[in-house]
Amino acid sequence: MTYKEANNISIKDYLNSLGIQPVTEKGSYGMYRSPLREDNTPSFKVDYNANLWCDYGTGEGGTLIDLVMKQHGCNAYGAICRLEQGDTASFSFHGKELPERDTKRQAASPIEIRRIQPLQNPALIRYLQERGISPGTAAPYVQEMYYRIGGKPYFALAFRNDSGGYELRNPRFKGSTSKDITHIRQQGEPREKCLVFEGFMDYLSFLTLRMKNCPTMPDLDRQDYVILNSTANVPKAIDVLYPYERIHCMLDNDKAGYEATLAIELEYSYRVRDFSHNYRGYSDLNDYLCGRKQEQKNSISQAQEMKQETGQRAAPRQKRGRGI
Secondary structure, three states: OOHHHHHOOOHHHHHHHOOOOOOEEEOOEEEEOOOOOOOOOOOEEEEOOOOEEEEOOOOEEEOHHHHHHHHHOOOHHHHHHHHHHOOHHHOOOOOOOOOHHHHHHHHOOOEEEEEEEEOOOHHHHHHHHHOOOOHHHHOOOEEEEEEEEOOEEEEEEEEEOOOOOEEEEEOOEEEEOOOOOEEEOOOOOOOOEEEEEOOHHHHHHHHHHHHHHOOOOOOOOOOEEEEOOOHHHHHHHHHHOOOOOEEEEEOOOOHHHHHHHHHHHHHHHHHEEEOHHHHOOEOOHHHHHHOOEOOOOHHHHHHHHHHHHHOOOOOOOOOOOOOO
16 A cells, blocks of 8 residues: 555544544534544544544644554554554554554563653763764753663663654664654644654754754754664655655765665655765764764775766765755
């Protein structure tokens, strides 16, 4: 099932299959009690003609896929899988359950989570600052996790992914409780552009650079964002990127980053632009922010050779407009 086919499923029929009926109907729309929260009065509107919903209690709205994503805390790919399977009995409208596959994966993780709290640990704040990122920039997206591995206590920065797992970082550790992409979507009308990053440090680096270079109008909410959290997650990102007319890749300057960008380019062709040339000579966007040039050129040289041999990618465009 494609993204478009999934969104063509009637929201009214979908809710009806779950035993959810409108409280009132007025021709082209119905008013429901919100399936996303406790709602004593019908404040959830479904437009039958446009096949869109709007929750007046929160100001949120969107398509059927958006609704399923909010109900289950999953990404678009996970929502489509649920709709394709038609397993309506597994849906829970209060609380965000993880898909079964991710629950099993987390259960097998050696990481025993003790607690998660807002960013405040001085050591983690110092670690962010050493990487050129202020705590104020990071705090809306990153928390701190206290956990154990083999009975030993640790703590790290925690960045949530779409399966409810976390990417973990501290000066001595790089890991995760489970692997998935993180799709950050803006409120309101769907965005036409999406920026793709390899890791959350690169995403935070972009925010820092944009606010530094364009302090009066950083326009951070004019596009959505996808953080791969691993180049192995490219197939999941490809599914999520389907609706976007413009896809800007800001991946690492190494073989894995090049191949990930190429895979997205091969899927979406002219809709994709590779912005890694803006920080050529640096391993990634965070190194560019910190001014740390690559000590070893081997990986980027290999990537350049691959580009020449395959001819799949056009010559780098000149930097235009705002750049990063």
